[in-house]
Amino acid sequence: MAASRTPPNIFDVARLAGVSKSTVSRVLNGSDRVSEASRQAVLRAMEELGFRPNSAARRLAGSADRRIGLLLPFFGSMFSSFYVYEIIRGVGQVVSERDTELLLHFQHEDRNGDDLRRRLTANGALGGWVIADEMVDDALLEEVREAGIPFVLLNRESSVPWSSWATVDNRGAAVAAVEHLVSLGHTRIATLTGPLHQPPARERLEGFREAMAARGLQVPDSWVARCDFQRQLAAEETVRMLRESPRPTAIFAASDLMAAGAYEAASSLGLRIPEDLSVVGFDDDCIAAQLLPRLTTVRQPLQDAARAATSWLLDHLEDRNGQPLRVRLPAFLVERESCAPPRLGDVGKGI
Structure with missing residues (x-):
């Protein structure tokens, strides 16, 4: 007996039409924020695949892009960490302004890499990722890109084609x-x-x-x-x-x-x-x-970098930004009282 064919889903439609899942979502929900060319491409793909949207598919199409993930490294003092605080604050400001849900995921360096791979490349759960964890190397980023999952890197750069990042100099x-x-x-x-x-x-x-x-x-x-x-x-x-x-x-x-x-x-x-x-x-x-x-x-300026990365990701999910983000923000010295000229005679001395 032949195996039954898996019914097509909105990701299949997006792939065949050459558009984002966000565009398919808007076509399914009757949004006017879609060009006529994109609308026709989606409709042709739906017909070719035999895709028949039901109410659950419509809810899925409209909800995933309103949820993004933030991947952070897990370490013992992370909840008192300036680095983690500034990133969460910057990302949080943007998702609050844009009425988007944020899922925090903390990756321990001892965790199995397969778990991280499955999470980052899973279709349907999230619209995309803000990745602030250096454990995600370029090989894994390439897999995420090939899976069609939008992502933006925070506080690091990447050579992966069309990757986006916001970092500090x-x-x-x-x-x-x-x-x-x-x-x-x-x-x-x-x-x-x-x-x-x-x-x-x-x-x-x-x-x-x-x-x-x-x-x-x-x-x-x-x-x-x-x-x-x-x-x-x-x-x-x-x-x-x-x-x-x-x-x-x-x-x-x-x-x-x-x-x-x-x-x-x-x-x-x-x-x-x-x-x-x-x-x-x-x-x-x-x-x-x-x-x-x-x-x-x-x-x-970690908060500024986090805001820039998150804004780009949400714009990308709404098809308002077709170009990758490449931002390196300048940092600057704050002079206080911990520096002075060396005292004569001290330069050669040990304690």
Whole structure:
């Protein structure tokens, strides 16, 4: 006995007509926001496939595009994370204004990759995704694209054709941070980095190295400390570096949380900031203004990037934006009281 043929659905219609599911949705619901050419293409595809919409199909067609997903990395301190807070706030503002539902999905790095693949490529549940998780590599993004699921990347870029992204100029901001320290007279500058498999952390280190090389300044390997955005690890690594001879007179921390760890390390060794050690952070987290002295840091416009990414995705789902989004927003230095010129005689000393 021959296997029964699966009835066609709205995704089949969209694929054959060469339009988005949103366009099929509007044709099914009698919307006037469809060009006549697109309407005729959908009707021809429906006839060719033998598609017969029922009330459930109409509800599905009209509802999925009013729901989008936000994919975020899961980690222990995520609910107190400035990064997560700023992204959720930016995305949330747009979906609230646009009367759209938002589904949050947190992906643990230890979870099976097949689970993530199934979720991102599932048709029908969501209109599209805002992806703010570096675990989604280009190979998986290509699968998402081939499945016809719209997506936009947040705080990273991609070489996948027609991929869209909104990110922050992490490299340029790191260059500005180092140049600020050099302008004060520092030549021995160390850095505390995040996990280098994450694009923002990697780009900040690249910017640090670029700025140091441009000034002809050497960076010993021991002065590049991977601390994975962890305060305690940053404190331990800073103590280690400050005990070297010669020691660094300034530190560029790739997050404000790690900068706070550098403060703790300096205090434990009897060093004062900025008299004995200058520190620059990154994020302009709320902790930056609470530290004493207040932290000079890079303010990154994560909310703006999140709003731009979400607005583009919703516009794309409504067929009002046919071009990919490629936005790299500038970050800027907020000067406070954690930096000063190095004291004569301190440059060559260890603790």
